[in-house]
Amino acid sequence: DLLADVDALRAVEGAVATARQRLGRKGRWPVAEVVVETGDPEVRDALATHGGLFAERVNAESVWxxxxxxxxxRVLDPDMSALGPAVGEDAERVADAVAGRPADLPLPVTVDGTDYEVTAEHVDVVERTPxxxxxxxxxxGTAHVDGTLTPELRRQGLARDVVRRTQELRADLDLAVDExxxxxxDTDDxxxxRAVEEHEATLREAVRVETFLAAPPADTRKWTVDGATLELGLEPVAAATLE
Incomplete structure (x- = not known):
């Protein structure tokens, strides 16, 4: 039912938020992909039914x-406390040879003509993602978030930062929602x-932009957005008409 779907999706959304934090990716910035690993039928059904809405909520280009x-x-992680006594002075070179290798054991390793056999006693098996x-x-289950930042996704994120800053200006002027x-x-970046140009329609709709000014108004404000300087200024259409 709907309540069960909501509970299931909230749990997945929380995991996605945690993964985003680990990536250092702000919620306003999109991610390339979210992969939900689960065998739970309720979670699978909820995502099948509400996948589009969920993708919007977690700001992902795709959800699988x-x-x-x-x-x-599954790869090998050398255990030096076990390798040292087993292979002596060659331990570091054996460790370098097996680190990150697929977890297929036993694993033969040759160092300077000396053959060794690495077994489960000498390594840990760990799981790694890209x-x-x-x-x-x-x-x-587990949520896997692909934080690959393509140029297109970066411009989407930048445009959303511009929307946010413009909304702050609207709030400071105490404008009505529909005004x-x-x-x-303006920017030097x-x-x-290009992000503003590509997403002009979104900016117009999100912050009720009637037109873009060719020259700055009396009051403007500057921010640093992802390392770039952004200058914004706005004036209500009604006030501009009266002047």
Whole structure:
């Protein structure tokens, strides 16, 4: 039922938020992909029914549900406390040879003509995901978030930061929710400028922009957005008309 779906999706959304934090990715910025690893039928059904809405809520380009996450690999992690006594002075070189290798044991290793056999006694087997992926568990599964930041996704994120800053200006002016404005946007960063141009329609709708100003108004404000300087200024359309 709907309540069960909501509970299931909240749990997954919480795990996605945790994974985002591990990536250092702000909620306003999109991620390439969320993979939900679960065998729970309620979670799977909830995502199948509300997948589009869920993708919007977690700000992901795509959401997949799988029984087992294919990108997770089981690899070897040397245990120096065991390797040292077993192979002596070659321990570090043996460790370098096996670290990160697939977890297929026993593993033969040759160092300077000397053959060794690495067994389960000498290593731990750990699970690793790609560097761009962060994972977080929830009660009935695991959420894997791919934080690969393509140029397109970065521009989406930058545009949403511009929306947020413009909304702050609206709030400072105590404007009515539906009051339309004229907006000044300036930046010294080409990527940020392109982000505003590409997502102009979103900016117009989100902050009720009637038109963009060709020159700055009397009051403007500057921010640093992802390392770029952003200057914004706005004025209500009604006030501009009276002047």
């Amino acid at each position: 549900v799988v029984d087992a996450y294919a990108e997770r690999k 560097e761009a992926v962060a994972s977080a568990d929830f009660e009935r 339309r404005v004229r907006l000044w946007v 080409e990527t940020l400028r």
